[in-house]
Amino acid sequence: MKAMLLAGLAGLLFAVGLGIGGMTDPARVLGFLDVTGDWDPSLLFLMAGAVGTHAVLRRLIVHRPRPVFAPAFPNLSQTRVDRRLVGGAALFGIGWGLAGYCPGPALVSLAKGAPLLVLFVAAMLAGMALFRGWEAARTSMRRGTADGEQPTGGRPHAGTTP
Amino acid sequence: MHPFLLSLLGGVLIGVSASLLLLFNGRIAGISGITGGLLTPASGDVGWRVAFIGGLVLGGALLMAFLPRAIGAPAVSSAGVVALAGLLVGFGSRLGSGCTSGHGVCGVARGGKRSIVATTVFVATGMGTVFVMRHLMGGA
Numbered sequence: 001m002k003a004m005l006l007a008g009l010a011g012l013l014f015a016v017g018l019g020i021g022g023m024t025d026p027a028r029v030l031g032f033l034d035v036t037g038d039w040d041p042s043l044l045f046l047m048a049g050a051v052g053t054h055a056v057l058r059r060l061i062v063h064r065p066r067p068v069f070a071p072a073f074p075n076l077s078q079t080r081v082d083r084r085l086v087g088g089a090a091l092f093g094i095g096w097g098l099a100g101y102c103p104g105p106a107l108v109s110l111a112k113g114a115p116l117l118v119l120f121v122a123a124m125l126a127g128m129a130l131f132r133g134w135e136a137a138r139t140s141m142r143r144g145t146a147d148g149e150q151p152t153g154g155r156p157h158a159g160t161t162p
Numbered sequence: 163m164h165p166f167l168l169s170l171l172g173g174v175l176i177g178v179s180a181s182l183l184l185l186f187n188g189r190i191a192g193i194s195g196i197t198g199g200l201l202t203p204a205s206g207d208v209g210w211r212v213a214f215i216g217g218l219v220l221g222g223a224l225l226m227a228f229l230p231r232a233i234g235a236p237a238v239s240s241a242g243v244v245a246l247a248g249l250l251v252g253f254g255s256r257l258g259s260g261c262t263s264g265h266g267v268c269g270v271a272r273g274g275k276r277s278i279v280a281t282t283v284f285v286a287t288g289m290g291t292v293f294v295m296r297h298l299m300g301g302a
Binding site: 004012014025027043044054070079081086087090094096110112114122125 | 165166167168169170171172173174175176177178179180181182183184185186187188189190191193194197198201202209210211212213214215216217218219220221222223224225226229232233234235236237238239241243244245246247248249250251252253254255256257258259261262263265266267268270271272273274275276279280281283284285286287288289290291292293295296297
């Protein structure tokens with residue numbers, strides 16, 4: 001219960017930070033990405049504030065043996081830069097540049113009740129679901145080949161859950 | 163307050179929020195990851211995600227009540243472009259294991275190589291997209 005309250009508080013604080021920082025105004029976001037036009041550098045200050053603050057605080061936090069309500073800190077040992085990482089980031093950036101919304105600001109802006117925002121969030125969830133389907137199909141095909149059997153779509157596989 | 167200072171202050175709040183989530187819940191404040199994890203719910207792993215996203219939406223409602231100009235109107239009016247953008251943001255963030263929050267804030271603050279590469283790539287393709295839309299096609 002306390003863990004949920006803390007997560008809710010963190011989400012609320014995150015939303016207020018995005019809002020006063022300018023990320024929930026797509027005109028500002030597109031102005032920041034428009035480096036060859038009338039460039040608005042203010043979101044660089046948001047990045048600097050967020051990265052700087054978290055860089056300092058997380059160094060203090062990870063000295064603890066474990067988080068307050070969880071058994072361990074996340075294991076982030078993966079360091080390989082692969083095609084998935086670069087390709088995913090590239091697609092993400094194109095979508096971000098098309099409408100000026102990334103996931104956090106889109107969810108925060110839902111409160112405005114604009115139909116286009118509801119559409120954006122629905123499409124974003126559909127994109128995430130599409131990824132799950134695509135990944136499951138790939139895993140299934142690889143296993144099918146390896147096991148010498150026909151690929152089956154809906155079969156649950158070990159190792160596909162993040 | 164100068165917009166640069168407001169942005170800096172907003173960034174500090176985001177950094178504090180990400181730190182609270184790490185300190186108390188042991189989680190990375192990556193919004194695409196938190197949201198994506200709800201599509202394949204695992205037992206015992208749903209509550210904090212719903213609470214965090216609920217906090218985000220509630221925060222948006224508070225902004226609408228006290229600082230309504232913070233939440234801008236969509237800059238694009240074409241439903242087709244908005245839907246395509248949402249699909250790319252959703253698919254791309256899962257394929258690339260993160261978005262502006264997970265890679266751009268938490269990962270870069272940690273000095274993670276993958277996050278620094280991902281952030282560089284999505285800022286670059288975002289800038290390229292705006293360049294094409296605004297200066298080559300004259301739209302948006």
